[in-house]
Structure formats: C-alpha cells, structure tokens
Amino acid sequence: MASDKRWRSTFSIYAQPRVRSMIFLGFSAGLPLLLVFSTLSAWLRDEGVERSVIGFFSWVGVTYSIKVFWAPVIDRLPLPLLTKWMGKRRSWMLLAQLGIVVGLMGMGSSDSHTQLQQIALLSVWVAFCSATQDVVIDAYRIESVSPEYQGAMAATYVLGYRIALLMAGAGAFYIADYASWKVAYFVMASFMVVGLIATLCLKEPEHKPVDVMKLRENATVKGQNIWQRFFTGFMVAVLSPFVEFFNRNGKVGLLILMLIAVYKMSDITMGVMANPFYLDLGFSKKDIADISKIFGFFMTIVGAVVGGVLVVRYGIMRPLLLGAVMVAGTNLLFAVLAVSEPSLVLLSGVISADNLSGGIATSVFIAYLSSLTSTAYTATQYALFSSLMTLPAQLLGGFSGVVVDSYGYTVFFIYASTVGLPAIVLVLLLMRYQGRIKTNSYNPE
Secondary structure, three states, X not given: OHHHHHHHHHHHHHHOHHHHHHHHHHHHHHHHHHHOOHHHHHHHHHOOOOHHHHHHHHHHHHHHHOHHHOHHHHHHOOOOOHHHHHOHHHHHHHHHHHHHHHHHHHHHOXXXXXXXXXXXXXXXXXXXXXXXXXXHHHHHHHHHXXXXXXHHHHHHHHHHHHHHHHHHHHHHHHHHHHOOHHHHHHHHHHHOHHHHHHHHHOOOOOOOOOOOHHHHHHHOOOOOOHHHHHHHHHHHHHHHHHHHHHXXXXXXXXXXXXXXXXXXXXXXXXXXXXXHHHHHOOXXXXXXXXXXXXXXXXXXXXXXXXXXXXXXXXXXXXXXXXXXXXXXXXXXXXXXXXXXXXXXXXXXXXXXXXXXXXXXXXXXXHHHHHHHOOOOOHHHHHXXXXXXXXXXXXXXXXXXXXXXXXXXXXHHHHHHHHOOHHHHHHHHHHHHHHHHHHHHHOOOO
C-alpha cells in the first residue's frame, strides 16, 4: 500500500502547472519543423517543382544544427523594452514565435511558380526563428524546475511536440486537399497562437546572479576601442560556457561529451532505414502509416511519461542506462522481423517496443543533458549538447543504405544494435565514477 502511494505521488508531478505548460511550448516548438521540411517538399512537388530543386531545400535543416553559434547571444543580450517587461527567456521566446508567424504567413502568400526564391528565403527565416525558439524553450525548461523534474518536463514537451508534428504533417495535408496549400500555411501560422498565449501566461524563471565580471576584467584592457571591446565581450560570451563546463567536470567532461555524441546513435542509425525496410517487406503505405501513427505515437508518449517518472523515482543514471539498453535491444527485434514472415501483428509489436524504448530514452536523456548545464550559460550549453547529440549520429546514419545493400537488413539491424554498445559502456563508466566520488566524499565521523 505504501509503495502504491509513493508511485501515485511520483505520477503527481504531471499535475504541476509548469510541467503541464511544456505541452503548449512543445507544440509551439514542433509546429514549424515539418513546414520547412517534408510538408514543404510535398507542397512544392504538388505544384510541379522539380525534384532536384526540392532537394536543395533540405539545406534549410542546417539552421537547426548550427543554433549553438547564436545561443550565446540569447544567453547574454537583453531585448529593448521586451526583456524589462517579460524577462530574459520569455522576451526571446515571444520574438521568435512572432518571427515564425510572419514567416509562415509570408510562405503562404508566395507563389511557388514565380516566387520560389522568396519561399526559400522565408523557409530559412522560419527555421532560424524556430531554432531560436528551441534554444529559449530548452533554457526555460531547465531553469524552471529542479533536475529531478526534468524527465517529466521532457515527457510533456514530447507530447506537445508530437501533436504538433501530426498537425503540421497529416493536418496540413488534409487542409491542402480540401482547400489549398496556401490556406494550410495560413492555418498553421494561426496555430502558433498556442505558443504565444503560453508565453504570455507563463512566469519567468528565477535567474541566479552570474559572476562574469572577473572574466571581463581579465579579458578587457583599458584603452580598447569600441570594436575591441565588442570582440572581447563576444569571445567571453562564446568561450566562457565551454571553459565553465570543463572547470566543473574536469577530465570526466570528455567522457560526458562522448556519451552525448553516441547515446542516440543506435536509434538514429536504425531510423534511417525503418520505412524502406517496412516497404521492402511488402507492407502497404497505409499499413505503415496506420501502425506508426497509432502505436508509434501513443507508445512514444507512454515511454516519455514512464521515463519522467523513473527519473523522479530513481535519479537519472539508472534510467539512462535502461534507455540505452532498451534502444539497442529493440533493434534486435527488427532483425527478428527481417527473417520472419510479414505479419501486421509482429510489425505492431516491434514498432510499439521501439517507440516505447525511444520515448523512455529520449525523456531521460533530455533530463540528463539538462542536469549538465550551468544556470550561467543554460541556452549556450544545452544548444551545444543538443547539436552534439544529433550530428555524429546523422553522419553515421548516412552509411545505413550502404550496409543494407552490402549485407542485408538482418546484418544491418544487428549492426545498429551494436552501435549502441558504446553508450551503455560510457553510462556504466560514469556511474562507476559517480559512485567512487560518493565513496571518497563519505566521512564516517
């Protein structure tokens, strides 16, 4: 009975207002993504734009990978009037959301035949504002609650994000089918009101005072002109987050960065070939869509919620290890599917297990990354971690097709599972290091 009460108390974290608010911010973050990627590609192709031209639009995604370069500006620069009125995070959040609304409305107002260059520029603008919003929301999430609640914050964020992907994907297709693509983009722009209202209603998190004066005094020389002072201040803003991270973690910082780089590698490597694999097995596009939408969506949310609860109940490291083991293990299920007779029941089971493990691993990993940031440089450090989290995995994922063509799907999924072993080893090493720190710091007196 006591155990049941403890579990009920643990699940009650999802009733906290700031945890619930992440649903709306997650929706606002997820909505623009597909509108500058797959949904935009479908619109352009439907209008008869050549595939080679559409391919160039994929470069818009680079904007999300380089957000770490302007994250220091978001961390340090106050916005005139807005920051004084709304606070450090909410002011940037509101500005980014308004930029997304303007960009989407501009795309909807453009002619894909005569104003293709304008659509391209506006899609880059939307991606830039969207990446900026991601940086600010991540910083707000980390600063709003203590580390043990980060798993729950990540879970509700994932829920809102997934709902937004459905709206910007399937929802935009339905609207375009019944009306037009222009109407679809105007409707999507109007849905950003969810994020705008949330930003206006939220409370600004407390910001602890940051002692950076010493760094500035050391870096600034009397007699510098305005450009020299600007360059000095810029270097302090950019380099200080990295220096602080290694000062705080020492040599273990390298292990942490290695874990960040490889933790999602198994999941992303497998994901590249998932849909081609389903099609090659003979499943129809409708079967794949139905199963991935129904089982994939709900199992990801369930996994994210469970991950948030596990962080509250057991801390971060043990659930982090569980997520790494589950992701690598479920990839082996795809190898079983590859050597079995095609079955919708088996496909549903494998997709459910994959999305459940992915949901757990994602929410726990977000909580882990959040715990690594300093309140002095939240936006910059988390932007660095999130870029490092995806870039190596995406580069490795590019070779997935080569492995499949050379050795077949069975070997590929075993390979994808094996890619997850370094993450398991690194988590165990970090757990051992933390255990040693606790033992050394124990004083029997």
